[in-house]
Amino acid sequence: MTLDKATVARIATLARIKVPEDEREALARELDAILGWVEQLNEIDTADVPPMASVGHMTLPLRDDVVTEGDRADDILKNAPAAARGFFTVPKVVE
Amino acid sequence: MSGGLTDLTLAAARQGLKRREFSAVELTEAHISAVERVRPLNAFVTETPESALAAARESDARLARGEARPLEGLPIAIKDLFCTEGIRTTAGSRILDGFKPPYESTVTANLWAAGAVGLGKLNMDEFAMGSSNITSHFGPVVSPWQAKGGSNRQFVPGGSSGGSAAVVSARVALAATGTDTGGSIRQPASFCGIVGFKPTYGRCSRWGIVAFASSLDQAGPMTRNVADAAAMLGVMAGHDPKDSTSAPLPVPDFEAALTGDVRGLRVGIPREYRVDNMPPEIDRLWELGIEWLRDAGAEPVEISLPLTRYALPTYYIIAPAEASANLARYDGVRFGLRVPGATLDEMYENTRAAGFGAEVKRRVLIGTYVLSAGYYDAYYIKAQRVRTLIARDFDRAFERVDVILTPTTPSAAFAIGEKLDDPLAMYLNDVFTVPASLAGLPAISVPAGLSEDGLPLGLHLIGRAFDEETVLRAAGVLETAAAFTARPSL
Numbered sequence: 001m002t003l004d005k006a007t008v009a010r011i012a013t014l015a016r017i018k019v020p021e022d023e024r025e026a027l028a029r030e031l032d033a034i035l036g037w038v039e040q041l042n043e044i045d046t047a048d049v050p051p052m053a054s055v056g057h058m059t060l061p062l063r064d065d066v067v068t069e070g071d072r073a074d075d076i077l078k079n080a081p082a083a084a085r086g087f088f089t090v091p092k093v094v095e
Numbered sequence: 096m097s098g099g100l101t102d103l104t105l106a107a108a109r110q111g112l113k114r115r116e117f118s119a120v121e122l123t124e125a126h127i128s129a130v131e132r133v134r135p136l137n138a139f140v141t142e143t144p145e146s147a148l149a150a151a152r153e154s155d156a157r158l159a160r161g162e163a164r165p166l167e168g169l170p171i172a173i174k175d176l177f178c179t180e181g182i183r184t185t186a187g188s189r190i191l192d193g194f195k196p197p198y199e200s201t202v203t204a205n206l207w208a209a210g211a212v213g214l215g216k217l218n219m220d221e222f223a224m225g226s227s228n229i230t231s232h233f234g235p236v237v238s239p240w241q242a243k244g245g246s247n248r249q250f251v252p253g254g255s256s257g258g259s260a261a262v263v264s265a266r267v268a269l270a271a272t273g274t275d276t277g278g279s280i281r282q283p284a285s286f287c288g289i290v291g292f293k294p295t296y297g298r299c300s301r302w303g304i305v306a307f308a309s310s311l312d313q314a315g316p317m318t319r320n321v322a323d324a325a326a327m328l329g330v331m332a333g334h335d336p337k338d339s340t341s342a343p344l345p346v347p348d349f350e351a352a353l354t355g356d357v358r359g360l361r362v363g364i365p366r367e368y369r370v371d372n373m374p375p376e377i378d379r380l381w382e383l384g385i386e387w388l389r390d391a392g393a394e395p396v397e398i399s400l401p402l403t404r405y406a407l408p409t410y411y412i413i414a415p416a417e418a419s420a421n422l423a424r425y426d427g428v429r430f431g432l433r434v435p436g437a438t439l440d441e442m443y444e445n446t447r448a449a450g451f452g453a454e455v456k457r458r459v460l461i462g463t464y465v466l467s468a469g470y471y472d473a474y475y476i477k478a479q480r481v482r483t484l485i486a487r488d489f490d491r492a493f494e495r496v497d498v499i500l501t502p503t504t505p506s507a508a509f510a511i512g513e514k515l516d517d518p519l520a521m522y523l524n525d526v527f528t529v530p531a532s533l534a535g536l537p538a539i540s541v542p543a544g545l546s547e548d549g550l551p552l553g554l555h556l557i558g559r560a561f562d563e564e565t566v567l568r569a570a571g572v573l574e575t576a577a578a579f580t581a582r583p584s585l
Contacts, residue, residue, distance in 0.1 A: 008460070015419060015463040016426070016440065017456055018448035027460070030518060034461055037519055038408040038474065041481050051479030052486060054310045055296045055535030055560075060339050075197035081433035088428050093439050 003032040100125035101266040105169055105323040108269055112158055112168050119154035119168025123147050123212050126170040129267040130214055133585065136237045136265065138258040140175045141183050142215040150212045157210065165330055167210035172268040174259050175216040176223055177203045177314075178303040186305040187221040187231040187255075190425045190450025192432040200303025201335045202272060202314045209330040214268055217258030221452045222422065223279055223307045226524035227514070228257030230454040235511055238287060239265035239583035243549035250508040250550065253283030253524075259317045260287035264583050270318040270327050274304060276311045277410050278504075278528025281540040284317055285503035285553030288542040288581060290570070291317045292324045295561045296535030297342035299328075300335030308417035309340075311410075311532050321541065321570045325349035328563065344561060352564035353571040358392030360569060363496035367403035368527060370505060377502045377552065380544050384500055384554040387576035388569065396496050400488045405481055406530040407522060412465050412478035413533070418455075419462025425450060457518065486534040493559050498569045501527050503553035507546035531557045539570045542579040551581065 005024040008031065012019040019027060077083040082090075100122050103111065111117055127144045147170065154168030178184050178196035185191050199207070207213070220230040228236040228251055238252040239261055252261040256273030260283035263271050273280035275293035284291025292315045299314040306312060316327035329349045335341040364385060369378070385395050427433035427446030434449045436442035451459065465474035492499065505526055514520045531538040537560070540553035554573055558566035 003464070007464075011460050011463045011467065013444075014467060015459050016423075016443040016447055017451065017459065018441075018444035019456075027457075030457060031461060031464070033519060034411065034457075035464070035474075038412055038478075041405060041408055041412075041477055044402070044405060044481055044484065046477060046480035046484070049480040049483050051476050052483040053479060054340065055486065058297065058342060061343070063336065072197065076429075078197065079194055079430035081427060081431070090428055091436065091439050091442050 003028055003035055101129045103269065104320055105166070105269050105318065105326055108169055109167070113163065119151040119158065119212065120148065122168060123151035123170050126214055126268060133239070133262070133265050133267050136239060136261050136585065137234050138218055138236050138261045138267070139172070139215045140185055140187070140218050140233050140258070143182060143213055147212050147214050154210055154212065164208070164210035165326070166206065168212060169210070169269050170212045170214050171206065172214045172217050172259065172262050172271045173203055174219055174256050174272050174274060176219060176274050176305045177272060178305065179203055179213070179216065182216065184216065184305070185233070186223070187219045187233060188450065188452070188455070189232040190432050190447070191430065192450070194430045196303070198303060201300035201337060202304065202331045205330055205333065206272070217262060217271060219258055220255035221455050222305065222418070223255040223274055223276055224418070224454050224458055225254040226278070226282055226521055227251040228254040229511065230452055232452060236261050237511065238508055239585040240287065240508065240550055241584045249511045251286065251511055253286035253508060255279040256291070256317060257283050260284055260289055260291070263287070263289045263317050263319060265585055270316060270323055272314060272331070273317045274312060274314050275532065276307050276414060277532045278525040280315050280317060281503050281528045281538060281553070281555060282524055284540040286508040286551060288551030288579065288583070289317060289319055290321055290324045290539065290541055291315065292328060292539040293532070293537065294328055294332060294563050295342070295537045297340055298332045298537070298561070298563065300333070300338040300341045302335055302337040306421040308414040309421060310417060311414060321567060321574045322350060322353055324539070325353060325567050342561065347564055349563060349567055352567045354568060355571060355575065357388060357569055357572045360393040360498065360565070361496040362388050362393050362395050362569070363398040363492050363499040364395050365398050365400040365403065365492070365499060365501060367400050368501045370526060373505055376546055377505060380552050380554065381500070381502050384543060384573060387573055388500065391572045391576065393569070398492045398496060398499070400492060400530065402481065402485045402488050403530055406485055406533055407526055409478045409481045409485065410525070410529045410533060411461070411522060412474050413482065415458040415462035416466050416475050417462070419459045419466060422455070422459055454518070482533050485530055489534045489536060498565050499557040501555045501557070503527060503540040503555040507548060507550040507552055527555055536560055537563045537566050539566050541570050541573045541577065543573065543577040544579065545581055
C-alpha cells in the first residue's frame, strides 16, 4: 500500500476537509485502490510527449483589462453565511 | 388529445403552438401536472411552476403578435448545475445550501431568450460526479424504466444528468439541459432511451455552470429525438466572451444537417472498444448499428484507437485534479453552508466535511494528492501527456474516417444499490464515453434497442471537433433505422 493513514491525514489537511481518525483507514484503502489502478499509465512511453492542459482547438483570447460589471456588492453578499457592513465575515484570524 | 401534450417532440409542439392547436399556457399546465405526477422519481430538486406559467403567458402574447422565437412556449427543465438567477442552485450538494445565484448562466439565458419555458431544476450526482445519480445530496433519482417480468426493482437513470434523462424519457419535459464531463449526458441518455448530445468542447459557454473539471465540462441537449437535439443545441451554443474557452465560431444550422443521406460516409469501428466481458447484447447492438449505416450507403472502416484502455485512468487523474482546484471555492465564506469552527481553518474543514458527500471527498482528496509536491509529475503531468496521445489517436483516425461508431455504455442500467461498494466498478460505466471527452470531440448517444431485460441501450457516434453536423446526420440515420419506440413504464 503506497497511501497510508498518515498520508490521508496530510492530504485531508491540504484539501481542508476534516477526516476523523476512525475514517482514515478505510479511506486510505479506497484511495490506494484508485491510485494503484491509475498507475497502469506507467506502461505508456510518454518521453517527448507534451502535456495537454486543454484540448486546444484555439488559442485563448486576451481582453481589455477594464471593469465590465460592478457595484453589485449587496447582490453578492446576499449569499454569504455571514456579512457585515459590505464585507464577508469569518472567525477571528489574528490574535 | 390522445397521447397528450406532454408526448410531443419539440418540433411538433412548436408547430402545434404556431397553428393554435393549443396555447403555451395549456402546454405548460400539462407539463406541470406531469411534474407533480412523477414526484416519486425524485427528478426535480426545485420546481418552478409559477415562473413557468408567467413565461407561458408571455409566449402566448408573442405567438398572438406573430413574434414567436425559436423555442417559444416550449417547456423544458434545467440540470441543477446551471446557475439560474434568483432560483436556488444546488449542484446536488449540501455545500451550496441556500445558494440563489445573482446571475444567469449563458446557456440558460440563451434558452430563455429563445422563448423556452423553465419547469424547474433537475436532480443530479453531486457536482456531476457519478454515473448513477446516487451521489446526490437530495437522494437518488429513480429511472422511469422497469425491467421486464414485473419485478419492482428500481433502476438508476444513469448520471450525472440523471434527472434530465428521467424527465425527458418520462414525458415530463419536452427536453432538458445536461452537462457532460466524462459521459454525464450520453450515459444517462443511453440508460433512459433518449438522445443526449455532448457538443465539441467550446461550442457552448461554460459561464455560470458550476465547474467540475474545466478542461472537460461541456453543456448539451437531452431530447426525445435527434432533430430536437439539433434545434436545442442551436439555441444553447454560441460564442460567449465571458468564457475564454468558448469558440468564436458561428453556430451552423444544425437542423439543416439532418439530410438523411450518409452515402459514402466513412464510419470508423474502433477494434479496441471490444472490451473484455462486454455483454453479447451490447456487441449485437453494435453490429446492428454497423449494418444500419452500411445499408444506408455508409462505409464501415475498421480503425484502431490504441490507447482506449488508458482513457479512464487518465480521466480519473485529470478530472479529480481539476475538481480539487475548482471546489476549493466552497469554504463557507462567500456562499452556501458554513459549519462553525474555533479558527478559520477549522471552519473550512468542518464546512467541507459536512458539505461534501463521500464521492466528492474521494475525488477532491485524489485530486489534491496527484497535484501535491512530489506527485505532480508522476501523476498529473503523466496523465496530461497520455491525454495528448489519446487526442492524437483520434486525429489519426479522422484522417481515414468521418465519424466513429461505438456502444454508449458497456451495459444497460443497473439497479439502485448495485456497484455501491466499489468506486472502480462504477467508473467503468464511462469506458466508451471518456475518450471523446478527453479529446474534446462532439459525441451523441442515440436510443437503439432494448436489453434482454427490456432496458434501453444506446449507440454512440463521435465526430471531428466542431463537426457536429456530420454527427447529427449519421445519428439521424441510426435513429430512423433503429425505430426505437419503447416507452418507460411510468
